[in-house]
Amino acid sequence: MPEVSKMKKPDVKVVLLGDMNVGKTSLLHRYTERKFKDTISTVGGAFFLKQWGPYNISIWDTAGREQFHGLGSMYCRGAAAVILTYDVTNWQSLAELEERFLSLTDTANHDCIYAVVGNKADLTDPKAHLSQDLDGVSQDQTECEEDRTEPQVLSACPTPPASPASLSGMILHKQVTHEDALALYGRILRYKGLEEKSSLPAEKMCFETSAKTGYNVDTLFETLFDLVLPSILRKRNENQESPTVDLEECRVASGKRTKSTCC
Amino acid sequence: MSVKAFELVPAVERDLLMGDKARINIECIECCGKRLYVGTNDCFIHHFLLDEVTSSKGKLSYSAQKKLQKYLGLKKPVAELRAASALERLIVLCDGILFLVDMETLETVPSAAGGGAKIRGVTAFCINENPVNVDPFCVEMGILSSKRRTVQIYMVYEDRVQLVKEVTTPEQPCALSVDGYFLCLALATQYMILNYSTGAFQDLFPYNSEERRPIVKRISREEFLLAAPGGLGMFANAEGVSQRAPVNWSESVIGAAVCFPYVVALDESFITIHSMLDQQLKQTLSFRDGHILQDFEGKVILASTKAVYVLVPLPLERQIQDLLASHRVEEALTLTEGAQKNIPKDKFQILHKRILQQAGFIHFGQLQFLEAKELFRKGQLDVRELISLYPLLLPASSSFTRCHPPLHEFADLNHLAQGDQEKVLRCKKFLISYLGEVRSTEVANGCKEDVDTALLKLYAEQDHDSLLDLLASDNFCQLADSVPWLEKYHKYFALGLLYHCNGQDSAALQLWIQVVDGDLQDSTRSDLYEYIVDFLCSCSNVDLVWKYANWALQKDPNIGIHIFTKRPISKYQPHLKADDVITYLGKHGNALLLYLEHLVLERRLQKEKFHTHLAVLYLERVLLLLTESPTDEEKLTKAREKLQAMLRESNLYRVQFLLGKMENCEQLLLERATVLGKLEEHDKALHILVHELKDFASAEAFCIWASSCRESSYRQQLFHLLLGVYLDGNLPGNSQTAGGGGNGDLKMAAVDLLNRHGEVFDAARVLRMLPGDWSLQLLRPFLGRAVRASMHACRTSQIALGLAHSENLQLLHDRLKERKKPIFVSEKKGCHLCHNTFSEPDVVSLPGGIPVHTHCVAQRVKDSPTKRQLTNSSNHT
Numbered sequence A: 001m002p003e004v005s006k007m008k009k010p011d012v013k014v015v016l017l018g019d020m021n022v023g024k025t026s027l028l029h030r031y032t033e034r035k036f037k038d039t040i041s042t043v044g045g046a047f048f049l050k051q052w053g054p055y056n057i058s059i060w061d062t063a064g065r066e067q068f069h070g071l072g073s074m075y076c077r078g079a080a081a082v083i084l085t086y087d088v089t090n091w092q093s094l095a096e097l098e099e100r101f102l103s104l105t106d107t108a109n110h111d112c113i114y115a116v117v118g119n120k121a122d123l124t125d126p127k128a129h130l131s132q133d134l135d136g137v138s139q140d141q142t143e144c145e146e147d148r149t150e151p152q153v154l155s156a157c158p159t160p161p162a163s164p165a166s167l168s169g170m171i172l173h174k175q176v177t178h179e180d181a182l183a184l185y186g187r188i189l190r191y192k193g194l195e196e197k198s199s200l201p202a203e204k205m206c207f208e209t210s211a212k213t214g215y216n217v218d219t220l221f222e223t224l225f226d227l228v229l230p231s232i233l234r235k236r237n238e239n240q241e242s243p244t245v246d247l248e249e250c251r252v253a254s255g256k257r258t259k260s261t262c263c
Numbered sequence B: 001m002s003v004k005a006f007e008l009v010p011a012v013e014r015d016l017l018m019g020d021k022a023r024i025n026i027e028c029i030e031c032c033g034k035r036l037y038v039g040t041n042d043c044f045i046h047h048f049l050l051d052e053v054t055s056s057k058g059k060l061s062y063s064a065q066k067k068l069q070k071y072l073g074l075k076k077p078v079a080e081l082r083a084a085s086a087l088e089r090l091i092v093l094c095d096g097i098l099f100l101v102d103m104e105t106l107e108t109v110p111s112a113a114g115g116g117a118k119i120r121g122v123t124a125f126c127i128n129e130n131p132v133n134v135d136p137f138c139v140e141m142g143i144l145s146s147k148r149r150t151v152q153i154y155m156v157y158e159d160r161v162q163l164v165k166e167v168t169t170p171e172q173p174c175a176l177s178v179d180g181y182f183l184c185l186a187l188a189t190q191y192m193i194l195n196y197s198t199g200a201f202q203d204l205f206p207y208n209s210e211e212r213r214p215i216v217k218r219i220s221r222e223e224f225l226l227a228a229p230g231g232l233g234m235f236a237n238a239e240g241v242s243q244r245a246p247v248n249w250s251e252s253v254i255g256a257a258v259c260f261p262y263v264v265a266l267d268e269s270f271i272t273i274h275s276m277l278d279q280q281l282k283q284t285l286s287f288r289d290g291h292i293l294q295d296f297e298g299k300v301i302l303a304s305t306k307a308v309y310v311l312v313p314l315p316l317e318r319q320i321q322d323l324l325a326s327h328r329v330e331e332a333l334t335l336t337e338g339a340q341k342n343i344p345k346d347k348f349q350i351l352h353k354r355i356l357q358q359a360g361f362i363h364f365g366q367l368q369f370l371e372a373k374e375l376f377r378k379g380q381l382d383v384r385e386l387i388s389l390y391p392l393l394l395p396a397s398s399s400f401t402r403c404h405p406p407l408h409e410f411a412d413l414n415h416l417a418q419g420d421q422e423k424v425l426r427c428k429k430f431l432i433s434y435l436g437e438v439r440s441t442e443v444a445n446g447c448k449e450d451v452d453t454a455l456l457k458l459y460a461e462q463d464h465d466s467l468l469d470l471l472a473s474d475n476f477c478q479l480a481d482s483v484p485w486l487e488k489y490h491k492y493f494a495l496g497l498l499y500h501c502n503g504q505d506s507a508a509l510q511l512w513i514q515v516v517d518g519d520l521q522d523s524t525r526s527d528l529y530e531y532i533v534d535f536l537c538s539c540s541n542v543d544l545v546w547k548y549a550n551w552a553l554q555k556d557p558n559i560g561i562h563i564f565t566k567r568p569i570s571k572y573q574p575h576l577k578a579d580d581v582i583t584y585l586g587k588h589g590n591a592l593l594l595y596l597e598h599l600v601l602e603r604r605l606q607k608e609k610f611h612t613h614l615a616v617l618y619l620e621r622v623l624l625l626l627t628e629s630p631t632d633e634e635k636l637t638k639a640r641e642k643l644q645a646m647l648r649e650s651n652l653y654r655v656q657f658l659l660g661k662m663e664n665c666e667q668l669l670l671e672r673a674t675v676l677g678k679l680e681e682h683d684k685a686l687h688i689l690v691h692e693l694k695d696f697a698s699a700e701a702f703c704i705w706a707s708s709c710r711e712s713s714y715r716q717q718l719f720h721l722l723l724g725v726y727l728d729g730n731l732p733g734n735s736q737t738a739g740g741g742g743n744g745d746l747k748m749a750a751v752d753l754l755n756r757h758g759e760v761f762d763a764a765r766v767l768r769m770l771p772g773d774w775s776l777q778l779l780r781p782f783l784g785r786a787v788r789a790s791m792h793a794c795r796t797s798q799i800a801l802g803l804a805h806s807e808n809l810q811l812l813h814d815r816l817k818e819r820k821k822p823i824f825v826s827e828k829k830g831c832h833l834c835h836n837t838f839s840e841p842d843v844v845s846l847p848g849g850i851p852v853h854t855h856c857v858a859q860r861v862k863d864s865p866t867k868r869q870l871t872n873s874s875n876h877t
């Protein structure tokens, strides 16, 4: 059998977790391809290799569907960072993080860092329409124009349109506040048995993003990459103290042992 | 759209296997080199020799030859077969019993120790393809048994099997695979990795093995492929980590294998082929009654219940070409790059380059130039491939031929654009920018002529500004090929530049002259005439200068003369001798004048010849203007001013010669006066100015001019001379010659002169010269100034004297201070001159403070023949 080629070996792993439809795939897309496009429900999982300086970071997009839930632990094994994603317009998606997804991270590295990310901020927060990303802006503008053509311009009254007809451009009710996310982050630390004081502060690790406009997306990933650098360096050092040699030695040794038992 | 990555080729047909016995089914297969073993449900093992046959068209087929078939005598289906080829043994599982048969004879191997070569109660087994044990005559095998929740590790020898390890599992295992120490197990509810050496285990993920058949397939060192919930094929390594993204199978996969870069899976009715590189489904083959899919030494073999097939991978290149043919560039590149490690390095590089180039042309064909450019760059495309798409761009002399097989499907640009001119234009614009970028990089090495010529043609055709930049810089444009293009687009100026680049300056000049003269049309430069003049000015070919200067001078002597006057003086440029130029310019009077002006006034050459020539030309012009009637006063004034300036300022022209030339002309008195001034015949000159021209201002100016750069006494003398002339004319006897009423004028002129330039005159002498009847009042300013001046001079000299005196005193004081040290005189000290002691305090001190008797000094002074003066500073102590 020919040796299956190994791909570029990633130095570190970042995993996106969260319920289906919260926008994990869209976030990864936005970050890697700089655009927002239609996604199909992720099957199983997928990953992307990101060159970060001299390092390769693999970012795993997981499937939120219950069906694939069992695979989560495997994806998280050895992760240096986990991005717990929820949808700011959906309270349940935050609750699921705690109920279903947090336990999957048991297999992550002991020094794994956690980010709590509320996606789809564009739906609740006008500020999330401002993005560094140009496509995002242009997309938004077209939508604003659509809104203006809606036939509700009679009064200058600033009340929002009552009909949910124009969902796309409308401000939806924000079901999850930033405070809720901060509180969840605190509970995650407690679950992990980590001291709040010696851990990364909640303010730094809770993000609100929009894959649609690109709001905060680069910030999210790049903050995480910078934070996992120590983890990469540690891993490199471990590899330099080459465990393969140890393994080889141990194998030979035990091989002899088996032989001696059989005679 | 899909790729054709594999072809299903029949290996053993139904007839050969079971003839017309309808109830016989294939249960298991094993393949080992050419040897193919098939186990059936009627407890037979069939042994075939499988030969690969390649037809003349390159099509692969298999021919199977039956060697042997053997009934095992257990009346149960043969569940599994595994070859241990080093031992020449087949490991057979049938009816829960595992035993060994000879690979050639298929005879059951009698056990050495009696019955030891059999293991009972076996549900599944696997061979360790990456064993830790190094004994080549022994095979390591993992076994699952029906009763216990354990995995057993056995060593299989030629004639016996030996249990070496037994590990308990948390649940009943139902499928296994092993690599090194790592067992990958499917348990009832999950998969796990078990290190049989340490006993450590690692959960992978939950899976209900009762619901769906698990698949545990070793695919490479310490990496396994597993059937996962939701119809996924999951990868897991021995550490329990997934390093590849899963592929999406159907729910009911029976068997799977990896044939890089593809994952091949079999369900009841299809073979699905996914790429491990991008997880995508690449090919689906329908396959009914699918039963077995296994890979043997890289060969994927499938079996339905009745027949055996080989899944033959198409050559990688062919797959890539198929992808490219359907414009699936990304996939083609992924596939190529994914195969890097399976292809020798040099071969890969060639393949990779070619694919990149082809991919580039696909993007190019879709007018995606950015992508195309990047791919061309990565694939190190020979730019001529691209240029050759554009009809007629490559020079006729180019040795280039397109690579074969071709990199793209286009005959040329017109074919590509299908007559859409807008497309053609965009392609041309792209080529312009692309060639512009690469022409100075290594990409153009070896074909610079082709690149630059193509670029020139495009620039000319597109009326592009950079045409001139290209030609003005170092370039490799082919002359013969470019000429017709530039002519076609009326780029005559550019063509001239090209001639120039090729050292054909004469051709360039002829062409440009035709444009300036209106014989050819090219509006590139409205100042082409000036350009030609500049060109000739710095032209190093002197013959050309002589040849074309005529034309330029005729056109406009004022600019044309720049050819000679603006010519840079450097050692790299052949020098034009001034005398030659002057001779050449003989027939261009005006230009000659300009040239001489350049030599004399600008370059200030101190050569009599030039100065005289210029002065004569000036004079001749004035004379000419004088003869015209009516005279153009303005012109005349200007011409005279020039002449006068020349006569005044130059000291080199031949004065007598010029004087002779203007002698007969009564209009040029001023000039004559100037020339006389040059001859220092000042009285004659002043006479002309005062008496003939009556131009007192000029007379005064003459005095100042003629005495400039001379000592002040010279000027005084001139002024006195002028005063004399005024006064002489003023004498009553002379009143007739001065003409009517002139006396008063001369008197006033004299007064004015004195009053204005009093400081120049010697007042005493003036007073003696003046007639006695002049009123004091008239000369008051002069006299006042004279008195004040002499007063001033007197006082100034007194002050100077006083200052000198005080300075002297000051110096004396300083000197004394220096010498203040006392001079001691005592009775014991002797005089240096007479050596007697001193008896009185009066002594004389010699320089250096040496005391001597007064009388001794007196004596010495008297005796000294030179009567030398003594420093007479005496100190009295």
Ligand SMILES: Nc1nc2c(ncn2[C@@H]2O[C@H](COP(=O)(O)OP(=O)(O)O)[C@@H](O)[C@H]2O)c(=O)[nH]1
Residues within 6 Å of the ligand: A018, A019, A020, A021, A022, A023, A024, A025, A026, A027, A037, A038, A039, A040, A041, A042, A064, A119, A120, A121, A122, A123, A209, A210, A211, A212, A213
């Ligand atoms: N308005 C808005 N919609 C989003 C955003 N991110 C994702 N979506 C939409 O949410 C749906 C689910 O996105 P997807 O990325 O597939 O979620 P996943 O299941 O977590 O991978 C899709 O219809 C997206 O278009 C966002 O930032 N803003």
Ligand SMILES: [Mg+2]
Residues within 6 Å of the ligand: A024, A025, A026, A039, A040, A041, A042, A061, A062, A063, A064
């Ligand atoms: Mg998804």
